[in-house]
Amino acid sequence: MIGKIRTGLALFWMVAASLVLVPLQVISMKTGLWPETVILKIWHRAMLWALGMRVHVVGEMVKTRPLMIASNHISWTDIMAMGSRFDVTFIAKSELNGWPIFGFLSRLQRTVFIERERKRKSGDQASEIARRLAAGNAMVLFAEGSTGDGNMLLPFKSTLFGAASMAIAEGAAEHVVIQPVSIAYTRIHGIPLGRQHRPLASWIGDMDLVPHVGQLLAEGGLDxxxxxxxxxxxxxxxxxxxxxxLMEERVRDMMQQSLGQPLPVR
Structure with a gap:
């Protein structure tokens, strides 16, 4: 019963916040009256509040541009966690663009969609990412090419770093800074997550999205x-x-640090 009440209240808050913030984001994109990431950050924070999720940050995103962030990927909530704190743009698989709600929301933050199975388009997609890098956007690349279970890091794909090479080859930049970032879900209701329970936060492969959203809403309290x-x-x-x-090695090390010694609850 408590889980159903919590889910209902959380859904009400998410819808209400979106009804207010989405039109403001559209206005921002069309007019440029204020930076687009201002509304995005507020929206991501509102969604995280509804989910009962707390974000902890270790270290800093470098200020140097062009910047590509190489990160592991566990769940759709990774985007909210990153987007709530930092001015970043995401690189996502093309399937997301066709989803009824998440596709629309992704377009609102100018996500670059890539089709990994269609090599004919890979050049155009890499060129778009290179253009964004040269324009000063901090691009977040989920370098595994898929989502993991929260316990282990999948191998990074070197082909996904082609945009950095293209940005340099096209003369858009002399160099690109690539920074490793790890994401780890460490606690639930203040209690450290063990290996068995970490997949609670993960959204893997063909897992249905709606039941996963419902589960997170009912549980809440993730760090x-x-x-x-x-x-x-x-x-x-x-x-x-x-x-x-190098990126895979550094992300793996940082992820294991977070899982082995999670930050204390404040």
């Missing part, structure tokens, strides 16, 4: 930890495979 690592400078002489290896 997510975002860690920023040491960036690398990627230039025309850099090896894409080596950059991928």
């Amino acid at each position: 997510v930890e975002i860690r920023f690592g040491e960036p690398i400078d990627f230039s025309a002489r850099s090896s894409r495979k080596e950059a991928t290896r």
Whole structure:
């Protein structure tokens, strides 16, 4: 009963907040009266409040541009956690663009959609990401190419770093800073999550979205930890495979730090 009441109240808050904030975001995108990320941050924070999710940050996002952020990926809530704190733009799989609600919301924050299975379009998509990088957008790349279970890191895909190479090759930038970021769901209601319960937050593969949203709304009380690592400078002489290896290694180390010694509840 408590879970149903909580879910109902949370859904009411999410809808009410969206009815107010979405039109303001549309106005922002069409007129430029204020930075687009202002409303986005408020919306993400409103959604996290409804979910009962708290975000903890270790380290800082570098101020140098062009900047690509290489992160692991666990759930759709990763976007809200990052978007609630930082001025970033996301790179997402093309399927998201067709989803009834999430696709529309993703377009409101100018997400770049990529079709990994269609090589003919990969050049155009990398070029769009390169253009955004050159324009000063901090682009978040979920480098695993899929979502993990919250316990282990999947191998990073070097092909996804092609946009950094293209930005340099096209003369849009002399170099691109790539910064590793780890995301870890560490506690529920203040109690550290163990290996068995960490998948509660994860949204993997063909898992239905609506039941997962309902489960998180009913549970509430999750803590997510975002860690920023040491960036690398990627230039025309850099090896894409080596950059991928370094990012994967650093993200794995930071993720294990968060899972092994989560920050205390404040």
